[in-house]
Amino acid sequence: LFRQQPRTTLPNNFTPLTLSFGNEITIRGLHLETDTITPDQPLTLTLAWQAQADSAPFTLFVHLVDENGQLVAQQDLPVTVQGGSLQLTRFQLIARPGTMPGTLTVMTGAYRTRPILAANGEHRVPVATVRAQSATWLPATRHPVSRILVGKRPFTRLVGYDWDTTLPDQTRLYLHWQTPDGYVTQVMDNATPTPDLPPFLGPWGIARKNWRLIPPTTEHYVPLGEGIVWLGEMLTGKTAVSGTPLTLRQHFISNQPVTRDLVVSVRLIGLSPDGTQWEWWDLNDSVPAMGAIPTLKWIAGSRIQDPHQLTPAATARPGQTVSGIVRLYDAFTGQPLPILDERITAVSPGIPLGQTSIQNK
Numbered sequence: 001l002f003r004q005q006p007r008t009t010l011p012n013n014f015t016p017l018t019l020s021f022g023n024e025i026t027i028r029g030l031h032l033e034t035d036t037i038t039p040d041q042p043l044t045l046t047l048a049w050q051a052q053a054d055s056a057p058f059t060l061f062v063h064l065v066d067e068n069g070q071l072v073a074q075q076d077l078p079v080t081v082q083g084g085s086l087q088l089t090r091f092q093l094i095a096r097p098g099t100m101p102g103t104l105t106v107m108t109g110a111y112r113t114r115p116i117l118a119a120n121g122e123h124r125v126p127v128a129t130v131r132a133q134s135a136t137w138l139p140a141t142r143h144p145v146s147r148i149l150v151g152k153r154p155f156t157r158l159v160g161y162d163w164d165t166t167l168p169d170q171t172r173l174y175l176h177w178q179t180p181d182g183y184v185t186q187v188m189d190n191a192t193p194t195p196d197l198p199p200f201l202g203p204w205g206i207a208r209k210n211w212r213l214i215p216p217t218t219e220h221y222v223p224l225g226e227g228i229v230w231l232g233e234m235l236t237g238k239t240a241v242s243g244t245p246l247t248l249r250q251h252f253i254s255n256q257p258v259t260r261d262l263v264v265s266v267r268l269i270g271l272s273p274d275g276t277q278w279e280w281w282d283l284n285d286s287v288p289a290m291g292a293i294p295t296l297k298w299i300a301g302s303r304i305q306d307p308h309q310l311t312p313a314a315t316a317r318p319g320q321t322v323s324g325i326v327r328l329y330d331a332f333t334g335q336p337l338p339i340l341d342e343r344i345t346a347v348s349p350g351i352p353l354g355q356t357s358i359q360n361k
Helices: none
Strands: 015-021 025-032 043-051 058-065 071-079 087-093 102-111 125-132 143-148 157-164 172-179 182-189 228-232 246-254 262-271 278-286 303-310 321-330 351-359
Touching: 015 102, 015 125, 025 102, 025 125, 043 058, 058 087, 071 087, 246 262, 262 303, 278 303
Parallel strands: none
Antiparallel strands: 015 025, 025 043, 043 087, 058 071, 058 102, 102 125, 143 157, 157 172, 172 182, 228 246, 246 303, 262 278, 262 321, 321 351
């Protein structure tokens, strides 16, 4: 299972590269398992790299960048140098909703607390290109509809839409389209229930311009890997009492069979007065639905309710702010399932569950 001797040469199926970072790290080669990526399936690639034997641990990353320069997928993996030998690191990249068909550039780099710059002074360098394609599975949605755009040949149909209000004062609209090549999702931030979209065919084939989507209230829609979407529930509005258990019911939907055994991790956090430190926390990790419905049993259209019981610390003081986060991770590898919302990953290690405060007993 494991090599007994250090690797010194590239495996046969690797493309040779020579890319240096900080005069201590060199990317020696790359292997792409496929040259396409879809919202249904991740892009798997392996980097071969070498570092000086005395190099401190660092993090390797791979980015996918679209034709407009927008980051559409990424994975960062901490690595440890093993005696200066040639090492292989495997990445799985999942495209975010909103990634349209076209050419994507694969870029890589490294960092510790700061970027380790390449020889050209950049923090990342291109190593390959891949093709983004439409999805084959119908996206999971709370609001299925059927609205065909006027004058589109072959047709383009809106098959569903979803609102996300997870982050305070931010609203995101997901529009799920069926095209001749498959399904794509359009993302609109701070949209209104009457978005500016092309006319669609109404009753009797009459063109209509007013879309009139159901307006958001407190809906949640956070896409994850494996075709899973988190739909709630938030901590906001819950009654929290020190030493007394409370239940957070997490809701998920999937648009395809899930091929990994995943664990749902929900954490309750008591914050310091300035909101910057954790004073206490409680954690509940479990197979979904209290162990009754593991993700390997999920199929297209599965809707799962997953209760988690958490207890505020007995030392929690009345009025203390309590927050929470939820994440999914692989039961075997511990690898987190990606959160495919860059707004959330920029501010939190997990999906934020809002806030409440400790009440008097």
